[in-house]
Amino acid sequence: xxxxxxxxxxxxxxxxxxxxxxxxxxxxxxxxxxxxxxxxxxxxxxxxxxxxxxxxxxxxxxxxxxxxxxxxxxxxxxxxxxxxxxxxxxxxxxxxxxxxxxxxxxxxxxxxxxxxxxxxxxxxxxxxxxxxxxxxxxxxxxxxxxxxxxxxxxxxxxxxxxxxxxxxxxxxxxxxxxxxxxx
Numbered sequence: 412x413x414x415x416x417x418x419x420x421x422x423x424x425x426x427x428x429x430x431x432x433x434x435x436x437x438x439x440x441x442x443x444x445x446x447x448x449x450x451x452x453x454x455x456x457x458x459x460x461x462x463x464x465x466x467x468x469x470x471x472x473x474x475x476x477x478x479x480x481x482x483x484x485x486x487x488x489x490x491x492x493x494x495x496x497x498x499x500x501x502x503x504x505x506x507x508x509x510x511x512x513x514x515x516x517x518x519x520x521x522x523x524x525x526x527x528x529x530x531x532x533x534x535x536x537x538x539x540x541x542x543x544x545x546x547x548x549x550x551x552x553x554x555x556x557x558x559x560x561x562x563x564x565x566x567x568x569x570x571x572x573x574x575x576x577x578x579x580x581x582x583x584x585x586x587x588x589x590x591x592x593x594x
Contacts, residue, residue, distance in 0.1 A: 424476055425495045428466035429457055437530055439463035439506040440496060442513030444536075448474040452510070463506060466499075468492070468513070489519035496520060497528070504530040511536045 449467030456465035472481035482488035509517030514537035
């Protein structure tokens with residue numbers, strides 16, 4: 412792919428990329444797993460730099476952003492991130508890659524950007540959006556709660572009257588396969 416004739420992406424505290432002279436046609440943004448920084452996706456970004464302008468996503472409260480307030484509400488984080496992605500990508504299509512919990516953030520950002528801007532959403536070590544479904548509560552079941560599942564690790568989810576594996580990848584209603592079609 413030839414380079415774009417636009418200016419280099421604007422500096423942003425949100426994104427750390429591989430230096431390039433030109434812009435590629437498409438930008439890739441890699442979301443690391445929970446609690447990690449861009450160092451965990453740096454090698455991936457370097458390996459994909461010939462095909463994409465590749466950037467690791469640095470969330471508030473990580474690495475050089477330790478002083479920034481941590482976002483604890485997914486919709487607020489996804490809204491801010493979508494705005495930053497739009498500004499940084501400069502009207503180019505984007506590929507969003509998320510690993511583990513970073514997949515949930517990438518998914519929510521993709522929902523906000525829409526299929527016209529998102530060329531692909533790639534998730535690893537996490538269920539694909541729409542691949543798991545919500546389990547309706549069993550008749551007479553207790554309200555959904557988070558507690559330690561029998562034989563599970565602390566913090567694992569146990570939904571009374573339902574199967575723990577049945578959940579959405581993004582914490583929102585499952586996306587249909589057509590809502591994020593890849594061109």
